[in-house]
Amino acid sequence: MAVAEQIRPTTDALLKTGGPKRPANMGQYVRWALLFLGGILMVMPIAYMISTSLKWPHEIYNLKLIPEEPTIENYTFVLEDGRFYWWFLNSIIIALITTICNVLFDSLVGYTLCKFRFPGRYIIFIAILSTLMIPTEMLVIPWYLMSQQFGWLDSYWGIMFPGLMTAFGTFLMKQFFETVPDDFIEAARIDGLNELQIWWTVAMPLVKPALAALAIFVFLGNWTAFIWPLIVTNSVEMYTLPVGLSSFGDEADVAWELIMTGAAISTIPTLIVFLIFQRFIIRGVVMAGLKG
Amino acid sequence: MADLALRDLVKTYDKTQVLHGINLDVQDGEFVVFVGPSGCGKSTTLRLIAGLEEVTSGGIEIGGRVVNNLEPKHRNIAMVFQNYAIYPHMTVRKNIGFGLRSSSAPRAEKDKRIREVAELLGMTDLLDRKPDQLSGGQRQRVAIGRAMVRDPAVFLFDEPLSNLDAQLRTQMRLEIKKLHQRVGSTIIFVTHDQVEAMTMADRIVIMKDGHIQQVGTPSEVYHTPANTFVAQFIGAPAMNMLPGQAVENGAILLKTGDLVKADLPVGTGRQVTLGVRPEDLTDAAAEPFLEGQVALREPLGHETLIYVTTEMGEFIAKADGRRPPEVGATVRLGAEQENLHIFDAETGSALA
Numbered sequence A: 001m002a003v004a005e006q007i008r009p010t011t012d013a014l015l016k017t018g019g020p021k022r023p024a025n026m027g028q029y030v031r032w033a034l035l036f037l038g039g040i041l042m043v044m045p046i047a048y049m050i051s052t053s054l055k056w057p058h059e060i061y062n063l064k065l066i067p068e069e070p071t072i073e074n075y076t077f078v079l080e081d082g083r084f085y086w087w088f089l090n091s092i093i094i095a096l097i098t099t100i101c102n103v104l105f106d107s108l109v110g111y112t113l114c115k116f117r118f119p120g121r122y123i124i125f126i127a128i129l130s131t132l133m134i135p136t137e138m139l140v141i142p143w144y145l146m147s148q149q150f151g152w153l154d155s156y157w158g159i160m161f162p163g164l165m166t167a168f169g170t171f172l173m174k175q176f177f178e179t180v181p182d183d184f185i186e187a188a189r190i191d192g193l194n195e196l197q198i199w200w201t202v203a204m205p206l207v208k209p210a211l212a213a214l215a216i217f218v219f220l221g222n223w224t225a226f227i228w229p230l231i232v233t234n235s236v237e238m239y240t241l242p243v244g245l246s247s248f249g250d251e252a253d254v255a256w257e258l259i260m261t262g263a264a265i266s267t268i269p270t271l272i273v274f275l276i277f278q279r280f281i282i283r284g285v286v287m288a289g290l291k292g
Numbered sequence B: 001m002a003d004l005a006l007r008d009l010v011k012t013y014d015k016t017q018v019l020h021g022i023n024l025d026v027q028d029g030e031f032v033v034f035v036g037p038s039g040c041g042k043s044t045t046l047r048l049i050a051g052l053e054e055v056t057s058g059g060i061e062i063g064g065r066v067v068n069n070l071e072p073k074h075r076n077i078a079m080v081f082q083n084y085a086i087y088p089h090m091t092v093r094k095n096i097g098f099g100l101r102s103s104s105a106p107r108a109e110k111d112k113r114i115r116e117v118a119e120l121l122g123m124t125d126l127l128d129r130k131p132d133q134l135s136g137g138q139r140q141r142v143a144i145g146r147a148m149v150r151d152p153a154v155f156l157f158d159e160p161l162s163n164l165d166a167q168l169r170t171q172m173r174l175e176i177k178k179l180h181q182r183v184g185s186t187i188i189f190v191t192h193d194q195v196e197a198m199t200m201a202d203r204i205v206i207m208k209d210g211h212i213q214q215v216g217t218p219s220e221v222y223h224t225p226a227n228t229f230v231a232q233f234i235g236a237p238a239m240n241m242l243p244g245q246a247v248e249n250g251a252i253l254l255k256t257g258d259l260v261k262a263d264l265p266v267g268t269g270r271q272v273t274l275g276v277r278p279e280d281l282t283d284a285a286a287e288p289f290l291e292g293q294v295a296l297r298e299p300l301g302h303e304t305l306i307y308v309t310t311e312m313g314e315f316i317a318k319a320d321g322r323r324p325p326e327v328g329a330t331v332r333l334g335a336e337q338e339n340l341h342i343f344d345a346e347t348g349s350a351l352a
Helices: A003-017 A026-053 A073-080 A082-115 A121-133 A136-150 A156-163 A167-177 A182-190 A195-206 A208-223 A227-232 A241-246 A256-288 B042-050 B092-100 B107-120 B136-148 B166-183 B194-200 B218-223 B228-233
Strands: B004-013 B016-026 B031-035 B057-062 B077-080 B154-158 B186-191 B203-208 B211-216 B240-246 B252-254 B271-276 B290-299 B303-310 B313-320 B330-333 B340-344
Touching: A026 A256, A073 A082, A073 A256, A082 A121, A082 A156, A082 A167, A082 A195, A082 A208, A082 A241, A082 A256, A121 A167, A136 A156, A136 A227, A156 A208, A156 A227, A167 A208, A182 A195, A182 B077, A195 A208, A208 A256, A227 A241, A241 A256, B004 B042, B016 B042, B016 B211, B031 B042, B031 B194, B042 B057, B042 B077, B042 B154, B042 B186, B042 B203, B077 B136, B092 B107, B092 B136, B107 B136, B107 B166, B136 B166, B166 B194, B186 B194, B194 B218, B203 B218, B203 B228, B211 B218, B211 B228, B228 B240, B228 B271, B228 B340, B240 B313, B252 B271, B290 B313, B303 B330, B313 B330
Parallel strands: B031 B186, B031 B203, B077 B154, B154 B186
Antiparallel strands: B004 B016, B004 B057, B203 B211, B240 B252, B240 B271, B271 B340, B290 B303, B290 B330, B303 B313
16 A cells, blocks of 8 residues: 555544644643633623522522522513613713714824824823823812802713813824824825814724724713712712612612612613624724723 | 926924925926935925925925915825825725815716726726725825826825835836826926836936935936936946046046046046946956956846956946856956046046
């Protein structure tokens, strides 16, 4: 038998299986174990949220993951409570308007800082960046005083105004505009477009991934915002979803099953947004070199 | 179409002066190529003409009108960039028609103009494609189409062929030349490639360190270079330079002691540089003046370039393609008197 014929069956088998498999070493098992543990840690709160939302009040402090008597009563209660729709609507309005404003204003400022040469440009950029170091807790009192003076307490405008433009968004957009070659801008300038037209027609379409990432960051940030909306709102109708959910129950008892039900429902829009745009988030984070 | 004039053009960045008083007149319909090494100021000059940079002093006139203080869009110019600058999110049709956005012409007229340009560039079938579905040459054609569609007074090309491979570059070179012959527009073309300059230009402007070294037709800059820089920059391989001294009867005495018959218009004793192009320096000259050993051969088919090591250094000469001298062989090189270029050793300016 020729040598070629002798080795052919072995070669064919290897081709079918994709070649001999490398045995997994100890390090790989450790990595998998750590990843598995990390996965459990991430999933458990969500699993408990859903589990609690399906429990009766007397079962809440029973930490079993699977409810003994599962019920959808909590969902019926929350969805039949008119306040929930108000809070949902408030959150949607605030998150959407803030997102649109951020996409427009952050990109305008980012574009200006990136593509125009003017005195003080660098100082302005550093000043904007330095505001990232100030914690929200330090800002809420001045924000509140401003809102009070302007008559914005307990209004959409009061909830939204601190977040209509963000330093993070400006930084993210500036970094992305760096990737747009100046030739594109100059070609458009020669072709007769004014600066605002160039920004809108040429530069913005070229940074769509960044815009999508920014939109998701801002939307999620506002959707889950708690402290500031809690401080600035007084009437139940102006509550956002997180604030409204926290109001379930009274001083003596917290209705965890209702809070978890509302939280589970409120997760749905963010999940949809994330599943659609997650690749943009990753690109945005990598590009900005920052956590969202 | 329009003529273009540069008057004492100066450009300074902070404290660094990059253009030192550029003066040039470009005739209506002329194809002028700016050529020079990196940092010579050719692209800066183009950007000043386009209005993308501010002039420090001096003037730019397009069609007899001073345009120094006009925005790029009001100068009636179009520019083709090195990396094409065609918008990836737009189709070829939209890219070509981009320059017509600010025009008040009716839509049908704009569409007609886009089709005309596409036909002229042979791109009618590609109008609905996006740039990522095009080859490098096709993208370059889109960029040219976008420049053409507005029918500007002056076309500016900023090294538009440098991103293309050698074969495509030759093809595009021809296409741009043909296009110029067809539309007859004024073109300013910037390149660092002297072959592009020689093959395309009506006139070549050779620049170095922010100064114009010579302006002339390709034949003029090749055959009568104004100085040693031009002599060595134009032509490949570069011109051989041999140091020498003017002696009696207009001849040159080389450092090797060899005498070169020339017609020097300067007095004896003056230090000069003798320039001979490799294609003029042969091992079959009647009166050779340089002796050395063949160090390397470069066969080009019809002829062979030989690298000859002499007492004065290494020089390149031309030999018969069929019977070139062997490596290591001793050769005696010389050139016809009419092919000798003589420069002042101190200033580098041409003497004869």
